[in-house]
Amino acid sequence: MNSTVDYFNIGELLGEEYLLIRDTIRDFVRSEILPTIDQKAQDHEEIPGLMKKLGSIGALGPFVPNVYGGAGLDYMAYGVIMQELEAGDSAIRSAASVQSSLVMYPIYTFGSEEQKSKYLPMLASGDWIGAFGLTEPNHGSDPSSMETRLVKDGDGYRLHGAKTWITNAPICDLAVVWAKDEEGKVRGVIVERADVGFSTPEIKDKWSLRASRTGELVFDNIYIPSERLLPEVSSMRGPLSCLNSARYGISWGVIGAAIDCYQVALQYALERTQFGKPIAAYQLQQKKLAEMITEITKAQLLSWRLGVLKNENKATPQQISMAKRNNVNMALQVARESRQILGAMGIVGDYPIMRHMMNLESVITYEGTHDVHLLITGQDITGISGF
Ligand SMILES: Cc1cc2nc3c(=O)[nH]c(=O)nc-3n(C[C@H](O)[C@H](O)[C@H](O)COP(=O)(O)OP(=O)(O)OC[C@H]3O[C@@H](n4cnc5c(N)ncnc54)[C@H](O)[C@@H]3O)c2cc1C
Structure with missing residues (x-):
């Protein structure tokens, strides 16, 4: 770096x-x-x-x-x-x-x-x-159809169901979990590691985000005391507002990965000689590098402006969707082009590019897929839901 x-x-x-x-x-x-x-x-x-x-x-x-x-x-x-x-x-x-x-x-x-x-x-x-449990085996892009249930039991509740693809599940001490109550309202509860009936099997052998542990959250009729219910929300606004905050951060984060790839590729292109010249001298490679820095710059401006709006509490979920979608895709394209500039060296761990590229394949899917964010923009500008 x-x-x-x-x-x-x-x-x-x-x-x-x-x-x-x-x-x-x-x-x-x-x-x-x-x-x-x-x-x-x-x-x-x-x-x-x-x-x-x-x-x-x-x-x-x-x-x-x-x-x-x-x-x-x-x-x-x-x-x-x-x-x-x-x-x-x-x-x-x-x-x-x-x-x-x-x-x-x-x-x-x-x-x-x-x-x-x-x-x-x-x-x-x-x-x-902490871990965040929203995605379920049968409900990823459509979390409002969740099946995890919260049922009143005496002074507290019973939680039953399962979440999957949960970051840090295997090592979490607590999880904020979203479930439907008996009226069908989405409620947030805090599950603690020691709760009887709570288990967190790991998802192994990922080719992406390999330095992060991912797993399931399984709730086998767990007793949740009422003081662990989040009192101030009872709808999808709860999990969606969390995602807005995280997606905003992702729009910035991926710029870091893109810059790292770009800088490595630029340096390599200046040093690597083929046909008697540095490969950076060839227009095909210059095109790749010039387009990368252009796209990185556009993404930086988008996230900076979004940061101003976020600080003023004016950033809309739709603006955040656009920035997340654009910037993750930008970073993934930069990683792919950078990898090509390094030729065979692009696939080894001596350079960070392949690692970034594989990671970004998850980032483009989690926190709302590339497709879902496009549908959000489409709905916003046409007034018609394409979901
Ligand atoms: C490494 C990793 C970590 C994660 N961490 C967490 C976490 O901590 N907590 C959590 O709750 N979740 C987490 N997730 C889950 C993630 O948010 C989901 O994977 C994501 O929301 C997509 O859901 P899905 O994988 O079930 O795909 P699906 O929803 O099944 O989608 C499959 C494909 O269909 C497309 N599609 C779906 N609906 C439509 C439609 N209406 N129109 C057109 N195309 C559509 C999608 O774009 C996608 O290409 C994580 C995922 C990964 C990979």
Whole structure:
């Protein structure tokens, strides 16, 4: 990972405070992630103590106020942090995204004062690892058809069902789980590791996000005390608002992965000689590199503007969909083109490109697929649902 790509002086739009945050996270990635990430991905293992390390630099729930253990920063800072983490690996950004946007955000936004005081500090420090359970075996893009059920039982509830494809499921201490109650309303509950009837089988042998653990959340009639129900939401607005926060972060994060690929490819093209000239001298390679930096720059401007809107609480879910879709696709194309520039060397772990490329194949699917985000834009501009 080298210096930054800032063709349109976007650093000036960001300002000193955010550049300082960027450099701090970048130094962390250089010292704590890059030395081992390739081997960890090859071995299909997470970086030991990752969550506590992320907690120590304020990367978990950066937008949560200090009083609950968060860093008390804004959404622009959150975006910048995600960008730098994903320049290291999408698995690292995923860990921070899930903990921040999908676990801390709903507890902060929809939780009781007791829930916030109890859980948020442990999650912000990384002492506890959280998971977010929305996707089910039969319901991915259509989560409102979920089958997981929450049924009243005395003073509490019984939770029954299963979630799948859940980031950090095998190592989570708690999970924010979305289920339908007896009236068919979507409710959020906090499930703890020690709950009787809770298990988290791992999904093994992924070719993508190999430095991140993924699994199922299985609820075998778990008893949930009423104080673990999130009191302030009872509809799909709950999980969807979490996804808005996470998707915003992804729109920034993938720019980091794209920049890393671009910089490696540019350097390689300048150094690699074929037919007596550096391959960077050939127009075909220049076209690839020029288009990459153009697309990276457009994505940077999109995310910066989205950050301004998000801080003003004006970013619409549809704008976030457009940015997530565009930027992930951009990063995946940059990774694919970069890999070609490196020829055979593009497939080995000495370079990060193939790892980024494989990771991005998940990022383009999770948090709403590439197709689903297009349908959201289509519906917004025509007024007609294409789902
Ligand atoms: C590594 C990884 C980590 C994940 N982590 C989490 C997590 O922490 N928590 C969580 O809840 N989920 C998580 N997910 C799940 C992820 O959000 C889902 O995979 C995603 O929402 C898509 O659902 P699906 O895989 O069931 O695909 P499906 O919904 O079955 O879609 C299959 C294909 O059909 C297309 N399609 C679906 N509906 C339509 C339509 N109406 N029109 C046109 N095309 C359509 C899709 O675009 C896709 O190409 C994770 C997934 C991965 C891969």
